[in-house]
Amino acid sequence: MSRNTGDEKKTSNHVPRSALPTRRQFLTSGVSLLAMSASSTLFGAQDEETRAPIDPMRVPGLSPRPYGERSRFERQTRLVAGTFSTTPLQDLQGIMTPSALHFERHHNGVPTIDPTRHRLLIHGLIDRPMVFTVEELMRFPSTSRLAFLECSGNSRDGWGEAQDVTVQALHGLTSTSEWTGVKLSTLLDKVQKQRDATWMLAEGGDAAGLARSVPLTDDVLNNAIVCYGQNGEALRPEQGYPLRLLLPGFEGNINVKWLRRLKLGSAPFMTRWETATYTDLMPDGTAYQFSLVMDAKSVITKPSGQQQLQPGFYEIQGLAWSGRGRITSVEVTSDAGRTWQEARLQEPVLPTCHTRFRLPWRWDGRETIIQSRCTDETGYRQPTRDALINVRGVRSIYHYNAIQSWKIQRNGFVSNIYA
């Protein structure tokens, strides 16, 4: 065995001998074999994280893996701020949000729950109080549905005037997943809900014990799901593993995560989460409770805050959604509202689900403002900021859904403005 062969064996085990420079190549180039490893020749002088073969076709690739990971060249992340993390809307494609990038909001951290020990208790105004294991719930007839979830505090900076922020920081508390579980109505049939049970307490098994009152309307009974699945596999810990409530179209926090208890009653339970927080303070100082449904909203995600454009072609893209059903139209202006054009909606357009819109556009290098406004199947159209504030004032934290304006400066820089 020559020393050349010995050196090769020290290199990464997926570099075959045939792909390495020959001894003759080393010698004629005048470089010492000892001074230069074959690895650095093949991979270049990049850092460990991002190194790749100079010619991937000359190096056998990696073997199959039991559970995959994204490419190490991909760095998009949620933006973590206290007890929140936001979805990078500017990087999303299509309508699905990767589970790893679904927004988070929790009130005392993400609990670690052993699914074999977790239980769901259903009691109150029912004939047969019952306790279910997760395994038992998975034996019931199931259903799946694509749906967005949005924190009621999403876009809250719209009430104030935050400067120089990204679409992720402004609007990133919304995400779409495919959710799977048992219809709430199936479980309520099983435990024999009584006729006067018109409200339901849903309590989470996290250290905050977050609990909300759910009105048992026909809409809720037809659509609510006790979920154990997200995007084809189990719920992620941040989204309620092993069980959560899904109330399509309702504000995020009432879709109670780490669900441990449902209690039926004949009136709202008035938990601290619906008195001390999660109410809408109106201009006259009164507070709206149980403003549960998320109204229609849209936002342009490309181009968006803190991005840098060059004159030329862009496809304007964004997301639109409504807690009241399907999005029927998204209009886009690229001249500060003088003219509006209908954007193309990506099929499938599903109720209470992110809908992607797209519109071809050429930036001519002049200063301008771009905006989107959506309409949902009830005929509701997303309001301007002025119209929203006329009704709601600026004392609220929640349920801000006005049109987002992005200003494009002559130098191509994009920033959020309050137009």
Place this chain on the structure above:
Amino acid sequence: MSRNTGDEKKTSNHVPRSALPTRRQFLTSGVSLLAMSASSTLFGAQDEETRAPIDPMRVPGLSPRPYGERSRFERQTRLVAGTFSTTPLQDLQGIMTPSALHFERHHNGVPTIDPTRHRLLIHGLIDRPMVFTVEELMRFPSTSRLAFLECSGNSRDGWGEAQDVTVQALHGLTSTSEWTGVKLSTLLDKVQKQRDATWMLAEGGDAAGLARSVPLTDDVLNNAIVCYGQNGEALRPEQGYPLRLLLPGFEGNINVKWLRRLKLGSAPFMTRWETATYTDLMPDGTAYQFSLVMDAKSVITKPSGQQQLQPGFYEIQGLAWSGRGRITSVEVTSDAGRTWQEARLQEPVLPTCHTRFRLPWRWDGRETIIQSRCTDETGYRQPTRDALINVRGVRSIYHYNAIQSWKIQRNGFVSNIYA
């Protein structure tokens, strides 16, 4: 500082002091502080991987994370066999396949490709040969689509008689994702395809240099996508990062991964991948080439091979898909084909996409055989194994799509049979 405090500090850093047993509790229980760590008291005697607080409500949870991971209690994996890995169909929910569990097939491993150095060359019978970076491709108008991909060799054990296998091992080379990219037709307009360009070579940048000939039919021109996105983020390495071809409904291997070159021509290119392999050997010894479209198939995933039932209620579930469009019907028999019932199809039912079907069922403890058969929008109905073999013989490896039979023994054990 007492020794108690010192011991606590050695425990997991998300266990706050207040949640730990007090010194008094330790002393009154007669257990030595040194012999028993606070950690084992709170978490029980489980192994490190699966330990969780006995009462998660008494322990603050984990902080938000930039990029999430599944719960450590979840262990579903792809089954790795040589150059394949299969999707755990028995564990999937809904219609989406998590990217981490999408099946794999590669011919010389998964290449590591630096996206900033990757290029796509388009040449041949076009007026303007061009080379694109990934960034340039992402500037074109884009489109997204949910679609299944299935290896043409999926279900190949159906031709033989493999015993005692799971649905994952038998049929797990199929998965569904939301794919995003540029329509092929958009790029061919850009490079000015010539009128006599009726075929296209697609070549991958892996060490195998897999290359296939794609007929430029209207269907292909309307539906093919040069993809950079999967399930909301970048393609996974195993699925072609940073670029792949998507030909909805076509056999997996022609959806060329790590796409580096498209060459237009007026005839198929007759690569080794369409001569030495990926042809269908017929009973008379001749070989069918370019049998590209995946015919309709369905399979019951719950209950399925190697599972163990007890008498009682089950929801029969499975997946159905067709390369020729939408699934219009799935029928299920639970009495070995004497009677068939229409299963419920989960909305949305999309063309060339997995469709989940469900049917409530009560197993009475008697031996039986369960099967599913699907019909697609062209009116094509999934064949019995006998009917398929009558036409195709048993010399082929690819394109097996016959009805799958699961036998349930009196002891509740489920196994695959060739009925």
